[in-house]
Structure formats: C-alpha cells, structure tokens
Amino acid sequence: MPELDPLLDTAPCGFVSFADDGRVVAANGTLLAMLGFAQEEVVGRSIETIFTVGARIFYQTHFFPLLRLHGRADEIFFLLRTKAGDDVAAIANAVRRERDGEWVTDCVMLRVSERQKFEDALLRAKKAAEDARSAAEENQRQLEDANAQLQRQALELELSHQQLIEQAEELEQQGEELHALNDELQALNDQLTARGEELEHQRAVADDANRAKSAFLAMMSHELRTPLNAIGGYVQLLEMGIQGPVTEKQAHALERIARSQRHLLRLINDVLNLARIEAGRVDYNLESFPLRDVADTILPMVEPQLVARMLRYEVSVATRLSVYADREKVQQILLNLLSNAIKFTPSGGRVTVDAFADATRSDCVYLRVRDTGVGIAADRLGDVFEPFVQVDDSHARRAEGTGLGLAISRDLARGMGGDLRARSQHGVGSSFTLTLPGGKHVFEPSPVTAGQAT
Numbered sequence: 363m364p365e366l367d368p369l370l371d372t373a374p375c376g377f378v379s380f381a382d383d384g385r386v387v388a389a390n391g392t393l394l395a396m397l398g399f400a401q402e403e404v405v406g407r408s409i410e411t412i413f414t415v416g417a418r419i420f421y422q423t424h425f426f427p428l429l430r431l432h433g434r435a436d437e438i439f440f441l442l443r444t445k446a447g448d449d450v451a452a453i454a455n456a457v458r459r460e461r462d463g464e465w466v467t468d469c470v471m472l473r474v475s476e477r478q479k480f481e482d483a484l485l486r487a488k489k490a491a492e493d494a495r496s497a498a499e500e501n502q503r504q505l506e507d508a509n510a511q512l513q514r515q516a517l518e519l520e521l522s523h524q525q526l527i528e529q530a531e532e533l534e535q536q537g538e539e540l541h542a543l544n545d546e547l548q549a550l551n552d553q554l555t556a557r558g559e560e561l562e563h564q565r566a567v568a569d570d571a572n573r574a575k576s577a578f579l580a581m582m583s584h585e586l587r588t589p590l591n592a593i594g595g596y597v598q599l600l601e602m603g604i605q606g607p608v609t610e611k612q613a614h615a616l617e618r619i620a621r622s623q624r625h626l627l628r629l630i631n632d633v634l635n636l637a638r639i640e641a642g643r644v645d646y647n648l649e650s651f652p653l654r655d656v657a658d659t660i661l662p663m664v665e666p667q668l669v670a671r672m673l674r675y676e677v678s679v680a681t682r683l684s685v686y687a688d689r690e691k692v693q694q695i696l697l698n699l700l701s702n703a704i705k706f707t708p709s710g711g712r713v714t715v716d717a718f719a720d721a722t723r724s725d726c727v728y729l730r731v732r733d734t735g736v737g738i739a740a741d742r743l744g745d746v747f748e749p750f751v752q753v754d755d756s757h758a759r760r761a762e763g764t765g766l767g768l769a770i771s772r773d774l775a776r777g778m779g780g781d782l783r784a785r786s787q788h789g790v791g792s793s794f795t796l797t798l799p800g801g802k803h804v805f806e807p808s809p810v811t812a813g814q815a816t
Contacts, residue, residue: 366388366390370390371390371391371392372390372391372392373390373392374392375392375470375471375472375473376389376390376392376393376396376452376470376471376472376473377389377390377392377393377468377469377470377471378390378393378404378409378412378469378471379466379467379468379469380409380466380467380469381464381465381466381467382464382465382466382467384408384409384410385406385407385408385409386404386405386406386407386408386409386411387405387466388405389401389404389405393412393471396442396444396450396471396473397412397442397443397444397445397450398444398445398446399411399412399444399445403445409421412442412443413440413441413442413443414441414442414443414449414599414604415602415604416441416595416598416599416602416604417440417441417442417443419602420440420598421440425438425440425454425456429456429458429467430458433457433458433459434456434457434458435454435455435456436455437453437454437455437588437591438453438454438455438456438591439451439452439453439454439474439588439591439592439594439595440452440453440454440471440595441595441599442471450473451473451474451592451595452471452472452473452474453471453472453474453588453591454469454470454471454472455469455470455472456468456469456470474588474592490571490574494564494567494568494571495568495571497564497567497568498561498564498565498567498568501557501560501561501564502561504557505554505557505558505561508550508553508554508557509554511550512547512550512551512554515543515546515547515550516547518543519540519543519544519547522536522539522540522543523540526540586630590623590626590630593619593623594620594623597616597619597620597623598620600612600616601613601616601617601620639770639773639774639777644774644777646687646688646691646777646778647688647689647690648686648687648688648778649686649687649688649689650684650685650686650801651684651685651687651689651801652681652682652683652684652801653679653683653684653685653692653717653727653729654679654680654681654683655689656689656692656693656696657677657679657696657715657717659693660693660696660697660700661675661677663697664697664700664701664704667701667704668704668713671704671707671708671709672709672710673704673707673709673710673711673712673713674711674712674713675712675713675714675715676712676713676714676715677714677715677716678714678715678716678717679715679716679717679729680717683717683718683719683727683801684727684800684801685727685729685798685799685800685801686798686799686800686801687778687779687780687798687799688774688778691774691777691778692729692778692796692798694770694771694774695771695774695775695782695796696715696729696731696796698767698768698770698771699731699771699794699796700713700715700731701767702767702768702794703731703732703733703735703792704733706733706735706736706792707733707734707735707736707791708735708736711733711734711735711791712733712734713731713732713733713734714730714731714732714733715729715730715731715732716729716730716732717729717730718730719800725799725800726797726798726799726800727797727798727799727800727801728795728796728797728798729795729796729798730793730794730795730796731793731794731796732791732792732793732794733791733792733793734790734791735791735792736788736789737786737787737788737789737790737791737792738784738786738788738792739788740788743784743785743786746768746784747768747769747772747782747784748769749766749769768782768784768794771796775796775797775798778798778799779798779799780796780797780798780799781796781797782794782795782796782797783795783797
C-alpha cells in the first residue's frame with residue numbers, strides 16, 4: 363500500500379485513488395474522516411464501498427465510461443455513503459492516468475455546501491453594460507456628425523481657395539475669410555479631439571463593464587450548477603425508490619422535474635461557455651488531426667436521435683483531409699450543428715456531413731453539415747449566430763434550446779482562425795460550413811464508406 367504525502371493526507375478535501383477494476387489503491391485521512399471508515403476498510407476494497415446504490419449505478423454507466431473516453435471528469439455530483447449509513451453530497455474531479463504500468467484514477471472529493479445567489483447583482487451589471495454601450499454609441503454618432511461637418515467645411519475651404527486664384531483682385535478679402543475659416547476649423551478640430559478622447563474613455567468603460575458582466579456570468583453559472591446537479595441526483599434517488607415507493611403521478615412529476623433540471627443545466631452550461639469566450643478565458647490546444655476521426659467520434663452521440671426520428675445519415679469525409687485546430691472544440695461545433703439539423707429535420711429526411719479542400723486556398727479545409735429540414739427564412743438568416751436567438755417559426759418554438767449553440771460555435775471557430783457560415787432556403791433545408799486552417803500533415807487515405815442511420 364503506497365504511503366501518501368502528509369500534505370495530501372491532511373488536505374482540506376477528500377482524495378482517493380483507484381484502479382480500473384475498482385480496487386482502491388489509496389485514500390487520504392480527510393476522506394476517511396468524512397465517511398467514518400478506517401483505512402483498512404477502504405484501501406484494497408472496491409471504490410463502490412463508499413457509494414450509495416444510485417451512485418454505484420451512475421459510476422458504472424456514466425462516470426467510469428466518461429473517464430475511459432476522455433481521461434478526466436470535472437465537477438461530477440456523487441452521493442457518498444458513510445460507515446454509519448448516512449449520505450454525504452460531494453463534487454468529484456478525476457483524472458485517469460498510467461502509473462507504474464497500471465491505469466489509475468486520482469479523484470478529489472469536495473463536500474457540497476449551499477451558496478447565496480446574486481441575481482440582483484447580475485441584473486445591475488448587465489444594465490451598467492447596456493448603459494455604457496448606449497453612451498458609446500451616442501458618442502460615436504456625434505463623432506460621425508462632427509466628421510461629416512468637418513468634410514463639408516473642408517470642401518468649402520477648397521472652393522474658397524479656387525475663388526482666391528480666379529479672383530486675384532479680391533485676394534485680401536479672400537485671405538481674411540480663409541484665415542477666419544482656418545480658425546474655425548482649428549476650433550472644430552480641437553472639439554473633435556476632445557470628443558475622440560471622451561469616446562475612447564466611454565469605450566473603455568463599456569469594455570470594463572462587459573468584462574465584469576462576462577466574469578460575473580461565468581462565476582454565477584458555475585455556482586448554479588452545483589445545486590442543479592444536486593437536484594438531479596436526488597430526483598434519480600427518488601425515481602429509484604431509495605426513499606420509498608412512489609406513485610404513478612409522483613413518478614410523472616419527478617420526470618418533469620428531471621427534464622426541467624436538465625434543460626436548465628444545459629442553459630447554464632451554454633451561458634458559462636459563452637461567458638468564458640467573451641471573457642477571453644478559452645484555451646485552444648491546437649494540433650493536426652484528420653477530420654474523419656471527429657466525424658466517427660460524433661456518430662455514436664447522435665445515432666440514437668437519428669434512429670428515433672428515422673433520418674438518413676450520410677458521411678463523406680476523406681481520411682487524408684486534416685486540420686490544425688483544437689480537436690475537442692471541433693467536436694463540440696460538429697455536435698451542435700448535427701443536433702440542430704436533427705432537431706429541425708422531419709422524419710424521413712436526410713442529414714449529410716462532408717468535407718473538402720479549396721483548390722484556390724490550400725491552407726483551408728471546409729466541413730459542411732446539410733439537412734433537408736424546415737430551413738430558415740432569408741430575413742432571419744443573419745440572426746442565427748446571435749446569442750439567445752432562435753428562428754421564429756412553429757418548429758423552433760416547439761423545440762427546446764437556449765439559442766446559444768450557433769453563437770458559441772462561431773466564436774470557437776473564429777478563435778481557432780476559422781469561421782462558421784450558413785446558407786438556407788425556407789422549406790428546403792439548411793447548410794452550415796465550418797472553415798478551419800489546413801493541417802500541417804497529410805494523413806494517408808484508407809477505404810472510406812458513407813455512414814448511414816435509418
């Protein structure tokens with residue numbers, strides 16, 4: 363049994379390390395004290411020893427598969443079971459890595475506590491940002507008016523100069539007028555300079571307020587996820603009958619609560635992602651990789667939806683096409699585009715993913731998602747990338763969503779040096795094209811077949 367560092371053993375949060383077979387390799391004193399176990403009652407036994415029944419199911423079906431897929435899991439809610447049989451709510455952050463020839467997961471358990479929500483402060487920050495932006499726009503308009511006036515006066519000065527050349531006999535009179543006009547122009551220029559400095563100050567104020575808003579949104583979205591995860595966990599426990607049997611009406615009510623909790627959690631996650639992008643706190647791990655890998659990774663995530671809606675799914679992405687981008691961000695963008703395509707395509711329709719290179723621009727690769735869905739009206743196509751905006755038709759109103767997916771996707775694309783554009787025809791379908799920098803390496807092609815789901 364490995365000896366833990368004294369600092370880790372007395373850290374103010376629980377720590378446990380376990381192998382892929384669930385065997386606990388190490389646990390610090392903080393975790394053992396939190397749960398009331400002795401070291402020999404945990405170390406060498408299954409990690410499920412410290413889980414409730416619901417947590418064991420979640421560990422087997424979600425948590426450990428997530429670790430195997432991504433190598434880490436962040437801010438996962440667990441109900442731990444003490445030796446006395448009490449439940450302890452905790453948030454887990456885990457990393458799976460290879461150590462001494464064995465795959466081991468190191469997990470930190472942080473006990474959950476309620477925190478005060480600051481909704482009024484959020485509204486005040488938003489209003490301050492809007493007021494500052496309005497002031498900046500007004501100053502910009504005044505600056506444009508001043509520039510127009512300056513241009514008109516410059517034209518008058520040129521005409522006066524031409525008249526001075528043509529009418530030599532009026533040289534003295536024209537000279538006096540020119541001098542007066544120059545004085546006026548200088549005064550106007552001084553005013554313009556002062557207004558420019560004021561505008562710059564207002565813009566700085568607006569930028570500070572916007573950064574404060576983004577930082578506050580990121581903090582509050584993070585804080586709201588903790589109680590929402592707790593709500594979801596308790597609803598699952600009630601549905602499983604841990605606290606006793608539930609009636610059919612109660613089960614229906616619990617299902618509605620769970621659905622609302624998941625919808626609100628998706629909204630908060632989208633707001634958190636948007637706030638991180640606006641605050642400039644998104645890191646990009648750029649690397650060269652084949653686009654086909656991304657398409658193959660996303661397919662299992664959307665295949666159940668394709669089958670449920672009886673949609674035909676076609677993929678035409680050659681393995682030789684590579685991009686230089688953040689693999690995880692590209693997966694997120696493709697998942698958003700496919701989810702939208704599936705959502706707005708009626709049963710029997712088709713969703714297509716293809717990729718190609720531009721013959722005129724060897725440094726660009728295009729990934730395109732097309733559907734035969736309801737399409738977007740021409741007068742609304744320019745709004746689809748705005749935050750919290752959804753297409754205003756009957757299909758969009760019936761579909762769940764936050765209206766942030768496309769806004770986040772385009773910001774992520776631009777953050778990687780690319781872009782995201784849309785084309786659509788109402789009643790025919792839509793096409794979204796993701797542009798990315800070409801990869802530094804060309805991968806050797808292998809047999810490619812079109813994937814279909816019906």
